[in-house]
Amino acid sequence: MESPVSFDYAPAPESRAVVSIKPKYGHFIGGKFVAGSKHFPTINPATEEVLSQIALAGKAEVDAAVKAARKAYTATWSKMSGKERGKYLFRIARILQERAREFAVLETLDNGKPIRESRDVDIPLAAAHFFYHAGWADKLEFAGLGTSTKPHGVAGQIIPWNFPLLMLAWKIAPALAAGNTVVLKPAESTSLTALLFAEVCQQAELPAGVVNIVTGDGSTGALIVNHPGIDKIAFTGSTEVGKIIARAVAPTPKSVTLELGGKAANIIFEDAAIDEAIEGIVNGIFFNQGHVCCAGSRLILQENIAEEVLDKLKKRMSKIRVGDPMDKNTDLGAINSKEQLLKIRELSASGDAEGAQRWSAPCELPTKGFWFAPTIFTGITQSHRIAREEIFGPVLSVLTFRTPQEGIDKANNTPFGLSAGIWSEKGSRFFGPANSFALE
Ligand code: NAI
Ligand code: MG
Numbered sequence: 319m320e321s322p323v324s325f326d327y328a329p330a331p332e333s334r335a336v337v338s339i340k341p342k343y344g345h346f347i348g349g350k351f352v353a354g355s356k357h358f359p360t361i362n363p364a365t366e367e368v369l370s371q372i373a374l375a376g377k378a379e380v381d382a383a384v385k386a387a388r389k390a391y392t393a394t395w396s397k398m399s400g401k402e403r404g405k406y407l408f409r410i411a412r413i414l415q416e417r418a419r420e421f422a423v424l425e426t427l428d429n430g431k432p433i434r435e436s437r438d439v440d441i442p443l444a445a446a447h448f449f450y451h452a453g454w455a456d457k458l459e460f461a462g463l464g465t466s467t468k469p470h471g472v473a474g475q476i477i478p479w480n481f482p483l484l485m486l487a488w489k490i491a492p493a494l495a496a497g498n499t500v501v502l503k504p505a506e507s508t509s510l511t512a513l514l515f516a517e518v519c520q521q522a523e524l525p526a527g528v529v530n531i532v533t534g535d536g537s538t539g540a541l542i543v544n545h546p547g548i549d550k551i552a553f554t555g556s557t558e559v560g561k562i563i564a565r566a567v568a569p570t571p572k573s574v575t576l577e578l579g580g581k582a583a584n585i586i587f588e589d590a591a592i593d594e595a596i597e598g599i600v601n602g603i604f605f606n607q608g609h610v611c612c613a614g615s616r617l618i619l620q621e622n623i624a625e626e627v628l629d630k631l632k633k634r635m636s637k638i639r640v641g642d643p644m645d646k647n648t649d650l651g652a653i654n655s656k657e658q659l660l661k662i663r664e665l666s667a668s669g670d671a672e673g674a675q676r677w678s679a680p681c682e683l684p685t686k687g688f689w690f691a692p693t694i695f696t697g698i699t700q701s702h703r704i705a706r707e708e709i710f711g712p713v714l715s716v717l718t719f720r721t722p723q724e725g726i727d728k729a730n731n732t733p734f735g736l737s738a739g740i741w742s743e744k745g746s747r748f749f750g751p752a753n754s755f756a757l758e
Contacts, residue, residue: 327639330646332433337424339510342371345379345533346516348386349526354379354533360509363430364643364652364687372509375532377541380501383530384547387472387499390527395499396469400456407452407495409522414445417518421511425483426643428510430652430688431606433644444487451491458496469497470573471549474542476563478555479505479654480609480710486512489552490529498550499528503542505555506535507655540566548572554611557708577611579708580736583729584614587722588623590741596630599714602739604638604650604692608712609658612737615709617694618725621718628696628716635679635692642684650712653688662690662711669695669704669715700731708734722747 344353354373361368375383395403414421418441425436458467473493477485482504493500504512512531519529532538536559543551543566553563554577567574584602586595602614619627643651653659670676674695683689694714698705704715719725729738740748 327647329642331642332423332426332437332644332646334423334427334644336420337427339370339424339427342373343509343513343533344373345375345383346513346519346529346531347379347383347527348389348530349520349524351516352379352382358506358535360428360507362427362687363507363654363656364684366686366688369428370510372506372533375503375534375538375541379532380538380541380545381547383501383532384472384474384545386527387501387530388547390525391469391471391499394525395494395528396471396497398497400458400495400497403494403497404452404455406522406524406528407448407455407491410518410524411445411448411452413518413521414441414448417514418442418445421483421514423644424514425508425511426651429479429482429508430643430654431609432648432651434646434648435606435651440481440484444483447484447487448491451495454492455495467496471498472547473498473500473550473552474545474548475500475502475552476539476542476555477502477504477553479508480606480611482508483511483515485554486515489554493552494528499530501530501532501542501548503532503534503538506533509533543567546570550574553577579710579734580611580613581616581706581708581732581734582612582614582737582739583616583618583732584739585618585725585729585741586620586623586627587725587740587742587744587747588620589743590623591743592623592627592630595627595741596634598739598741599627599631600634600638603714604635604712607650607653607690609654609710613710614737614739615713615715616705616729616732617714617716618728619716619718620725621720624716624718628694631694632677632679635694636681638679638681638692640679640681640683640689640691650692653690653711656688658710659688659690662709662713665704665707665709665711666693666695666713669698669702672702672704674698674702674704674715700728706732 356374357371422437475489550573557578560576560578678691678693
């Protein structure tokens with residue numbers, strides 16, 4: 319007999335008392351906070367509450383930041399031993415750990431991701447990243463890269479909004495370990511943790527100008543990319559902007575690294591452990607609202623298990639808790655911005671129009687803020703836009719295959735590389751030459 323008792327979760331809200339958000343922010347240049355000239359609002363995407371006003375850097379501010387970074391590079395950072403640089407990175411890592419709760423709450427407020435994820439994933443990984451690269455700072459000459467490894471100089475770094483502090487750590491920690499100084503621009507919708515990180519640089523007594531943070535939108539990003547005083551550009555974000563940057567940098571002496579979009583295949587063979595695969599599918603596409611470059615956004619199912627997998631997947635998706643990101647039990651938070659929500663809606667509507675079948679988990683969405691229920695599309699062909707374009711939201715496109723070769727051909731039918739998943743009991747399925755994946 320079914321139990322009449324329903325065991326629901328009680329609300330478990332995290333307190334925001336631990337953070338203090340200023341009404342207005344400037345830039346962090348040469349070790350000091352300097353006032354901005356123009357400002358734009360940053361909001362909490364779960365409530366649409368305006369959290370603060372963020373400064374929009376123009377030419378003068380970007381110039382000043384590049385100048386400060388160059389001065390710090392020439393006078394201090396490039397002269398310092400790796401061991402000394404490592405000490406600062408260790409200090410930053412420890413301060414991030416000490417202030418982890420403050421960073422987690424601020425990240426969730428500004429980004430909309432569940433507090434459980436910012437607390438257990440973003441912030442601990444950011445600290446771990448600084449610890450890791452602190453350890454490399456004095457070992458670069460033994461890393462097998464030759465004995466004369468040398469820094470680029472001044473790095474211009476532009477990051478997106480899906481993992482704001484973690485992306486900052488991925489950019490700043492290795493650059494500083496290798497002896498570069500940086501000018502970093504966070505994404506316009508998620509600048510707050512980068513500005514708190516600037517305080518950490520002060521607290522760690524990092525020499526002035528080694529890290530500079532300028533805030534702003536794509537126009538600020540373009541000023542960094544085209545600045546003649548910068549030696550290296552590091553960018554993570556959309557493929558479109560990546561192409562613009564590649565074109566801008568190609569005729570210059572600048573070095574560049576680009577980390578762009580994806581449309582990763584998650585292939586489930588008939589012999590896979592289905593219950594485990596379901597967890598892998600859910601994590602692959604619904605973690606961080608699907609705002610993940612390597613999200614498993616194309617589920618490629620062997621046809622004879624498709625019905626069973628989809629049944630179980632729908633049951634599992636019905637248990638995903640969507641709502642207040644500050645609640646410790648929430649699984650899926652808010653979509654980061656109105657623009658991103660519109661993009662997800664537009665691509666999903668194209669799926670309807672092209673004849674795919676939509677199924678969304680039954681859940682009550684808050685009335686304010688930007689929300690999208692966990693969704694799957696079936697009945698998709700490879701030419702559908704939702705099978706080809708990055709949706710960057712909690713939307714899974716499902717395709718089926720009969721023979722392993724057909725599954726692999728479908729998985730590889732994408733201009734993207736980046737990642738893929740294979741679920742099978744057989745090692746020969748992963749490694750067999752007939753099943754090899756194109757390495758892109
Ligand atoms: P975006 O590429 O426009 O923004 C990323 C960063 O680049 C931001 O800091 C932005 O201010 C900056 N930027 C924008 N235009 C620039 C330019 N011309 N020169 C230099 N910097 C510039 O990404 P957006 O518009 O926020 O998202 C659009 C789509 O991009 C998403 O729907 C998703 O498909 C994809 N995306 C992929 C990411 C990934 O990690 N692979 C991250 C963010 C977005
Ligand atoms: Mg954009």
